[in-house]
Amino acid sequence: MKHTAQTALGAIAALCAVGISVPATAAWEPVRPVEFIVPAGTGGGADQMARTIQGIVTKHNLMKQPLVVINKSGGAGGEGFLDLKTSGGNPHKIIITLSNLFTTPLATGIPFNWKDLTPVAMLALDEFVLWVNADKPYKTAKEYIEAVKAAPSGSMKMGGTGSKQEDQIITVAVEKATGSKFTYIPYKGGGEVAVQLVGNHVDSTVNNPIEAVAQWRGGKVRPLCVFDAQPMAYDEQIADGKSWKDIPTCKSQGLDIEYLMLRGIFMSPRATKDQVEYYVELFKKVRATPEWQDFMKSGAFNTTFLTGADYAKWVEAEEKRHEALMKDAGFLASAGN
Amino acid sequence: MEELVNLFHGFAVALQPFNVMVMLVGIVLGVIIGVLPGLGGANGVAILLPLTFSMPPTSAIIMLSCIYWGALFGGAITSILFNIPGEPWSVATTFDGYPMAQKGKAGEALTAAFTSSFVGALFAVAMITLVAPLVASFALQFGPAEKFAVYFLAFCSFVGLSKEPPFKTIAAMMVGFALAAVGLDSITGQLRLTFGFTELLNGFDFLIAVIGLFGIGEILLTMEEGLAFRGGTAKINLRVVLQTWKELPAYWVTSLRSCVIGCWMGITPAGATPASFMSYGIAKRVAKNGSNFGKGEIEGVVAPETAAHAAGTSALLPMLSLGVPGSPTAAVLLGGLLIWGLQPGPMLFVEQKEFVWGLIASMYLGNIVGLLVVLTCVPIFAAILRVPFSIIAPLILVLCAIGAYSVHSSTFDVMLMLVFGVIGYLLKKCNYPLAPLVLAIVLGDKAEEAFRQSLLGSQGSLGIFFSNTLVSTIMILGLIALFWSVIQQGYTRLRGASA
Numbered sequence: 001m002k003h004t005a006q007t008a009l010g011a012i013a014a015l016c017a018v019g020i021s022v023p024a025t026a027a028w029e030p031v032r033p034v035e036f037i038v039p040a041g042t043g044g045g046a047d048q049m050a051r052t053i054q055g056i057v058t059k060h061n062l063m064k065q066p067l068v069v070i071n072k073s074g075g076a077g078g079e080g081f082l083d084l085k086t087s088g089g090n091p092h093k094i095i096i097t098l099s100n101l102f103t104t105p106l107a108t109g110i111p112f113n114w115k116d117l118t119p120v121a122m123l124a125l126d127e128f129v130l131w132v133n134a135d136k137p138y139k140t141a142k143e144y145i146e147a148v149k150a151a152p153s154g155s156m157k158m159g160g161t162g163s164k165q166e167d168q169i170i171t172v173a174v175e176k177a178t179g180s181k182f183t184y185i186p187y188k189g190g191g192e193v194a195v196q197l198v199g200n201h202v203d204s205t206v207n208n209p210i211e212a213v214a215q216w217r218g219g220k221v222r223p224l225c226v227f228d229a230q231p232m233a234y235d236e237q238i239a240d241g242k243s244w245k246d247i248p249t250c251k252s253q254g255l256d257i258e259y260l261m262l263r264g265i266f267m268s269p270r271a272t273k274d275q276v277e278y279y280v281e282l283f284k285k286v287r288a289t290p291e292w293q294d295f296m297k298s299g300a301f302n303t304t305f306l307t308g309a310d311y312a313k314w315v316e317a318e319e320k321r322h323e324a325l326m327k328d329a330g331f332l333a334s335a336g337n
Numbered sequence: 338m339e340e341l342v343n344l345f346h347g348f349a350v351a352l353q354p355f356n357v358m359v360m361l362v363g364i365v366l367g368v369i370i371g372v373l374p375g376l377g378g379a380n381g382v383a384i385l386l387p388l389t390f391s392m393p394p395t396s397a398i399i400m401l402s403c404i405y406w407g408a409l410f411g412g413a414i415t416s417i418l419f420n421i422p423g424e425p426w427s428v429a430t431t432f433d434g435y436p437m438a439q440k441g442k443a444g445e446a447l448t449a450a451f452t453s454s455f456v457g458a459l460f461a462v463a464m465i466t467l468v469a470p471l472v473a474s475f476a477l478q479f480g481p482a483e484k485f486a487v488y489f490l491a492f493c494s495f496v497g498l499s500k501e502p503p504f505k506t507i508a509a510m511m512v513g514f515a516l517a518a519v520g521l522d523s524i525t526g527q528l529r530l531t532f533g534f535t536e537l538l539n540g541f542d543f544l545i546a547v548i549g550l551f552g553i554g555e556i557l558l559t560m561e562e563g564l565a566f567r568g569g570t571a572k573i574n575l576r577v578v579l580q581t582w583k584e585l586p587a588y589w590v591t592s593l594r595s596c597v598i599g600c601w602m603g604i605t606p607a608g609a610t611p612a613s614f615m616s617y618g619i620a621k622r623v624a625k626n627g628s629n630f631g632k633g634e635i636e637g638v639v640a641p642e643t644a645a646h647a648a649g650t651s652a653l654l655p656m657l658s659l660g661v662p663g664s665p666t667a668a669v670l671l672g673g674l675l676i677w678g679l680q681p682g683p684m685l686f687v688e689q690k691e692f693v694w695g696l697i698a699s700m701y702l703g704n705i706v707g708l709l710v711v712l713t714c715v716p717i718f719a720a721i722l723r724v725p726f727s728i729i730a731p732l733i734l735v736l737c738a739i740g741a742y743s744v745h746s747s748t749f750d751v752m753l754m755l756v757f758g759v760i761g762y763l764l765k766k767c768n769y770p771l772a773p774l775v776l777a778i779v780l781g782d783k784a785e786e787a788f789r790q791s792l793l794g795s796q797g798s799l800g801i802f803f804s805n806t807l808v809s810t811i812m813i814l815g816l817i818a819l820f821w822s823v824i825q826q827g828y829t830r831l832r833g834a835s836a
Contacts, residue, residue, distance in 0.1 A: 051386065051673075059391065072745070074539025075521050075528060079745075082535055107526045110535070157794055163526030185481070185793050186524055188786075191660045191671070198659075201480030201794070214660050214682020298680070331526070 028274035030065040030092055037070055037084060037095040039077030039104075044161075044189055045126060045208055046098045047071060049263055049295070053096075053283075056291050062282060076100050076162065078110040085116045088269040094120065094279060099166040099261045101315075102322035107164040109333035114319060117266040119312045120279045123287070125260040125302040128170055128206045128227040129247060133197055134220055141225040141253035144204065148180040158182040159193045159202035164331040166261055167193075169322070170206045170227060172329040173257045197221055208261070209244065210299030225250040227259045232300045244300040260302060262318065264311070280307050344466055347694030351702050356396050360699065363400040364707045367407015368714075371424060372414050381408055382669045394677035395692050399699040401673055402653070405666050406458070406700075406707045409649050413450040413642060414711075414718050418443060419733055421552035425543055426609035426645035428775055429617040431551060433630060433637025440633050444577035445584075447715045452585060453592065453639045455708045457646035460596040461603065462700045465654050469686065476604050476655045481790035482801045486811035487602070488784035491611035492776070493819035494618045501770045503822075509769050513777025516541045517785070524789045536749045543779050545741050545750050546757050550771050552737045553758025556730055558765060578712060581635075588639050591620050595640045599647025604655060609648040610779050614772070616644030622821065650700065657681055657693065 036054065040046045050069045057067050072080035077100040084095050095117070105112045130141055138144040148156045160167025163186040171184050185202060187193045190211030197205045197212075198220040205212070206227070215221045217239045225248050226232060232244040250257055265283060267276065286292055287305065296303050306314055326332055350356065370381030382401055389397035412424035417434035430450060437446035479487075496506050519530045520540025531537040585592075595616040602612035620640035621630040630637045656667045660681040674681050679689055686693055721729070741754040764771060795801035803809045817824065 070746070074745075075531075075535075076526065078521075078535070079538050082538075108521070108528050110528075110538070154796065163522075163524055165526070183793055183796065185790050186526075187790070188523065195477065195659050196480065199477040199480060214680045214684065217680070218683030220683065333527075 028091070028272065028278050030063065030278075032092055033066045033068050034063070035070050035093045036067050037072055037080045037093065039072055039080030039095060039100060040098060041071060041073040041189065045210060045299075046096050046263070048210070049123070050096045052291070052295050053286055056286050056289050057282075059291070060285070060289060062285050075108060075110060076104045076165065078104050078108060078112065081105075081112045081117075082110065084266065084268050085112055089271075090268050091271055091275040093268045095266050096123075097262055097264050097266060098126075099169075099322070100162075101262065101266075102319050103165045103169070103326065103331075106323060106326050107331050107333055114266070114315055116269055118269060118271040118276060119315060120265040120267055120276055120307070121283050122262060122264040122304060122306040122311050122314065123283060124263045124296060125304055126208050126210075126263055127232060127300055127302060128166070128259050128261070129209060129212070130174075130224040130227070130250065130255075131194075131197060131205045131207055131212055131216075131221045132203065132224060133200055134222045135200075136203075136222075138222075138224065141248075141250060141255055144224055145174075145178050145180060145255065148182065148203075149178065153181040154183045156180075156182050156204070157202040158184050159187060159196050159205045160184060161188070161190050161193055162186055164326070164329075166259065167206050169325050169329065169331075170257065170259050173259070173325065174255065176328065177255060177257055194221065208299065209301075213238065213298070213300075223247045225253045225255065227257050228302065229258055232302070234297055234300050236297070262315070263301070264315070340466060340469075343690060343694040344698060346691070347696075347698030348702075350395060350691060350695035351399060351698040356399050356695075356699070357702075359392070359396050359400040360403045360703055360706055361710075363403025364407040364410075364703065364710050367404040367409075367707075368411040368414075368711060369407075370404065371408035371411020382666055382673075386669065386673055389673070394674075394679060395695045397673065397677060398670070398692070398696050399703070401670055402696060402699060403703045403707070405649070405670070406703045407710075408666070409458075409646055410451060410454055410707050410711045413454065414447065417446045417450060417638075418718065418721060419552065420555040421733070421737065422547055425547070425779055426613045426641075426649065428547060428551070428610070428772065429613040429641035429645075430638060432617065432641075432772065433632070433634050435555075436631065436633035437635065437638065442633065443718075444715055445581045445635060446638055447718060448578045448581040448712065449585060449635050449638045450642045451708060451711045451715070452582065453595075453642040454646040455704055456592055457596055457599055457643035457648075458650045458700070458704045460643075461600050461647040461650035462697065462704070464600050465651065465700075466697060469654060469658065476659060478807055479605055481787045481794065482804065483808045483811065484605070485784060485787035485791055486802060486808050486815065487605055488611065488780050488787060490811055490815040490818065491615050491780060492784070493815040494615050495773055495776055497819040497821040505769050506773045509764070509771065510773040510777045513774040514781045514785075516546070516774075517778050517781025520782075523782075523786055524793075536747070539745065540782070541753070541778060542744055542750065543775070544744050545754050546778050547775055548737050548741050549754040549757025550761035550764075550775065552733065553755060554761025554765060554771075556733060557758060557762040559726065559730070575716075578715060584635065585639070588636050591624065591636055591640050592643050594619065594623075595643035596647045599644035599649075600651045602644070603648035603651030608652060609645040611776075612648035613641035613645040614776050617641040653700075657685055657696075658683060 036050055038047050038050045054067050054069050057063050072083055080095060081104065084093055087093050101114050104110060132138050132144055138147060158171045160171060168184050168186065171182055175181055187196065190207055193205050194207050194212045194215050196202050198215050212221055216223065219239060227250050229249065231247060231249055234244040237243050265279065267279065366385065367381065382404055385404060386401070389400055392400070408424065412422065412427040413430050413434070416422045416427040416430040417438050420431050420435040422428045422431055434446045434450060437443065492510070496503055496510070519537055521538065522529050528538065598616045599612045602608065617637065617640050620636060621627045624636050626634060652667050656671055660671065671681060679685065679692060737754060738751050741750045742748065744750055761771060791801050802812050
C-alpha cells in the first residue's frame with residue numbers, strides 16, 4: 001500500500017518536473033481549445049473577419065487545437081474586453097478589436113484600457129468611405145458638402161453604426177472641418193445602415209467598403225471619397241466601370257480627414273513572449289492563404305501588418321487621437337459616472 | 338416563367354444524393370438544437386458553421402438552412418411538453434400547447450404544431466419563389482418610423498385583443514419594458530440601470546428570462562400541486578397524427594391569416610417573434626371559441642406556429658436580396674455566405690443563380706424532410722410525459738440551467754434564471770399574464786430604438802409616424818387594435834339603440 005502511494009507520488013513529481021521544463025525548452029503551443037472573442041455582434045465586420053480566420057485555420061489545419069469564435073457584444077463590446085482583462089495568465093483566449101477598443105471605455109467609463117491586454121498583431125486596417133444614394137445628384141464630396149451647408153442646419157441625416165463610435169466620430173470630424181451640421185442616426189449594424197441609405201431614409205453614410213459593396217454593385221449607392229491618405233489599392237472593376245482605386249481621397253476633395261479602423265489581435269494580460277510569438281506566427285500563416293487575400297480584396301482592406309513594439313506604438317498613438325477626437329466631440333463619459 | 342425554370346434547376350441541385358444527406362443531417366442536428374433551451378438556432382448555426390467550410394457553398398447553405406428549419410420545428414417540442422420555449426417564437430405556442438399536453442393531448446398538440454409550421458414555411462417559400470424581386474423593393478420602404486409602427490401594432494394587438502384585464506396586461510408589459518431598458522442605450526452610447534454591475538452590461542437576455550419565467554416557474558407551480566404531472570395517460574400512436582390531420586383543415590382561415598401575418602412580419606423585417614404573438618392575439622379575438630384560448634385549444638397552437646414559420650422563412654428573403662438579416666440566425670447565415678465569397682445583396686439573384694435557386698429548392702425539400710422526421714418522432718417525444726414527474730423535474734431543472742449557462746457562458750445567468758423563476762411563480766399566483774412581459778423584453782429595446790431614431794430624423798416631431806400612407810396605415814391599425822373592445826362595445830350599443 002505504502003509502496004504504491006510512493007510510486008504515485010514519484011510519478012506526479014516526475015510529471016510536474018516535465019510540466020515545468022516544457023515551456024523552458026520547447027516553444028509554447030495551445031493545449032486546449034482557444035477562445036476567439038469578438039467584442040461585437042454576429043454578422044458585423046469584426047465577426048466576419050474572426051469567422052473567416054476560423055475557417056482558414058480549420059481548412060488549412062494551422063492549429064492542433066480548435067479555435068472557437070465567441071461573441072461578447074454587451075456594453076458596446078465592454079463585456080468582451082472585461083472578460084479578457086479578468087483572464088490574466090490564460091493564453092487560450094484572444095480577442096479581435098475594432099475601434100471600440102478605445103471608444104467604449106472613453107464613452108461609457110467601463111474600467112478598461114488596451115494596456116490591460118497584451119498586443120499580438122495588427123491584421124489589417126478597415127477603410128471608411130463617404131456614400132450617398134445613387135439617385136441623388138451629388139457626384140463629388142465637394143458638391144455634397146455644399147448641399148449640406150445650403151440645407152437648413154441638421155436637416156441632412158447621416159446614418160452610422162453605434163453611438164459615440166467610429167462612424168459618429170467621423171461625422172463630427174466632417175462637421176468640424178466644413179462647418180456643416182448633420183443629424184446623426186445610430187443603427188445596430190453596418191448592413192442595416194447601407195440599406196437605410198438605399199431606401200433614402202438617411203442622406204449619407206460612412207460605411208466600410210465591405211458593408212456597402214453589394215449595394216454599390218447593384219447600382220444603388222455612390223462612393224464619394226475615402227478617409228485615407230492615399231486611394232485604396234484594389235483596381236478590379238466593381239460597378240459602373242469604377243474600382244476601389246478610382247475613389248478619390250477626401251483630402252483631395254478638400255475634406256482633410258483621415259480615419260482607419262484597427263482590425264488587430266490582443267491576448268489576455270501577462271502573456272509570455274513564447275505565447276505571443278506563437279500567435280504572431282499563426283497569423284502570418286493565415287495572411288499567406290489565398291482565402292485571406294480574397295477576403296482582403298472583397299472588403300478593400302488596407303493590409304498593413306504590425307507586431308511587437310511597432311504595433312503597441314501605433315495603438316498608443318491611436319488612443320491619444322481618439323481621446324482628442326472624442327473630447328472635441330463631447331463624447332467622454334462624465335467623471336464620477 | 339423564368340423563375341419556374343430556375344426553380345426546377347434548383348431542385349436538380351438540391352436532389353443530388355450528397356445534398357439530400359446533408360439535408361437529413363442538418364434537420365436532425367437542428368431538432369436537437371431546438372429542443373435544448375438556450376442553445377437557440379443562432380448559436381447552433383454559429384457553432385456548426387466551421388463544419389461546412391470544406392463543402393461546396395450550395396451544400397453548405399443547404400445544411401445550415403436545414404439546421405435552421407430543424408431548430409424551428411424543435412422549438413415547439415419543449416414548449417408543448419414542458420412549457421419551456423426553446424426559441425423566442427415558441428413562447429406563444431406554450432399558451433395552448435402546454436395546457437393540451439396537460440389534458441393528455443400532447444400528441445395532437447405536437448402534430449398540430451409541426452403541421453402548421455410546415456404549412457407556414459411552405460406558404461412563405463412559395464411567396465419567395467413568385468414575388469422575390471417585388472418583395473425586396475417593399476422592404477426598402479421600411480425606415481425607423483415604419484419599423485416602430487410595426488412594433489406598435491404588435492404591442493397594441495396584444496393589449497387590445499387579450500382577454501386578460503387590460504391593466505394587468507399593461508402592468509406586466511411595463512415591467513418588461515423596464516427590464517429591456519437595462520444595459521447599453523444604443524442611441525446615446527451610455528450605460529443605463531446597470532448600477533455598476535459589469536454583469537448587467539448586456540442587459541437582461543430574453544432567453545434567460547423566458548427559461549426562468551416559464552420553465553422554473555412551471556416546476557415550482559407543479560411542485561406546489563403535489564408533484565403530479567397531468568397528462569401521463571396520453572394515447573400516442575400514428576392514429577393520433579392522422580386524426581389531428583383530419584381536424585386541421587377546419588382551421589384554414591386561421592392558417593391563411595397566420596401565413597399572411599407571418600410573411601409580412603418576416604419581410605418587413607420584424608421577425609418571427611412578433612409574428613407569432615400577433616397571430617395568436619388576433620386568432621384569440623376572432624375565433625369562435627376564442628374564450629377557450631389558453632386552456633388547450635388546438636387553434637391556439639396552429640396560429641402562432643404557422644406565423645412563426647412563415648416569418649422565419651420569409652426573413653431569409655431580405656437577407657439574400659438586401660444583406661439585412663431578419664433574425665439572429667439569418668445574421669449568422671449571412672456571415673457564412675460572406676465566408677464562402679458570396680455577397681448577399683441585389684446582385685446575388687443575378688450572379689449566383691444556381692446558389693439562390695438551389696437554396697430555395699432546398700427550402701421546399703428541407704421542410705418536407707423536416708416534417709417527416711419530427712412526425713415519426715412524435716410518439717417518442719410524447720412518451721417522455723409518461724416518465725414520473727419526480728424524475729423528469731430535476732432533469733428539466735438541469736436542462737434549464739445548462740441552457741441559461743450556454744447563452745453567455747456565465748454562472749450569473751443561472752442565478753438570474755432562478756430569480757426569474759420565482760418572479761414567474763409569483764406573477765402566475767397573482768394572475769398576471771407573463772406573455773406581455775416577455776413580449777416587452779424581446780421587442781422593447783428594438784421598439785425604443787426605432788422610436789428614437791425616427792424622432793432624431795424628424796427633429797422631434799411626432800408627425801413622422803403619420804407622414805406617409807404606409808406608416809399611417811400601420812399606426813391606425815395599431816390604434817384600432819388597442820381600442821378594439823371599446824369599439825366593439827360602442828358598436829353593439831349603437832346597434833342596440835337603433836333596434
